[in-house]
Amino acid sequence: MSKDCGHHESKRKKLYKRIGVGILIFILIVALIILIIWAVLKPSKPSFTLQDATLYSFNLTSPVQLTTIFQVTVVARNPNDKIGIYYDRLLVYANYRNQQITVPTSTPPNYQDTNAVSIWSPFLQGQNVPVAPFIGAQINGELQSGGVYILIRLDGRVRWRVGSFISGPYHIHVTCPAFIPLGNPNVGISVEKNAIKYQLTQDCSVSV
Structure with missing residues (x-):
């Protein structure tokens, strides 16, 4: 047995x-x-362009605090012929000299078909953000020179779609340099009271 x-x-x-x-x-x-x-x-990574920036407020007060309110237009293009892209999450914020000066703004989830273009226009703002004294001095110096250099950053996750197959999430990091010519009324376009739109058309660096 x-x-x-x-x-x-x-x-x-x-x-x-x-x-x-x-x-x-x-x-x-x-x-x-x-x-x-x-x-x-x-698969090729998407390309990003910073199309414009509409500035509502950019004030440096004492003690050293920065208040900024502006809206940016970011254009993303999918260069792939057979691969779609899911943007599960994108957080958009502004940096100045490696210091974040606005709170992150989240874009809605989006699916981008092959060879398609997506456009986001998030509002970015930071209220009385403390900055280091030397940062404040640099901002004042740039303002006197006619404008400030900032970076618009987008951080998030994407997934690739090939037919019915959908990949796992990948981190995506986008950096868009921008020169905002503050104090030059001949450059921007007045769109609202105390709001000026600056056409930029600046290519961004993308890493996935």
Whole structure:
């Protein structure tokens, strides 16, 4: 009786082993197919352009605090012919000299089809943001020179879509340099009371 039980147990172990090997082979085949498809399609990262910035407020007060309110227009293009892009989350904010000067603004989730263009126009603002004294001195110096250099950053996650296959999330980091010619009424366009729009059309660096 015990020999018979041992025989059946041995069969079960062999069966489980075969099932495990079969599942592993199936997973490897699927992974290989996805890898081959990925290599053939060669997905390209999206391109971003900072189109314009509408400035409502840019005030440096004492003690050294900065208040900024502006709206930016960011254009993203999907250069892929067969790959769509899911933008699950994008946080947009402004930096000056490696210091964040606005709170992050979240864009709504978006799917970008092949060769499609997406446009976001988030409002960015920072109320009485403390800045280091030397940062305040640099801002004053740039203002006297006719404008300030800031960076518009977008951080988030994207997923790639190929047919019905959707990849896992990838981090995306976008940096858009911008020169805002404050104090020069001949450069910007007045759009509202105390609001001036500056056309920038500045290409951004993108890493995924």
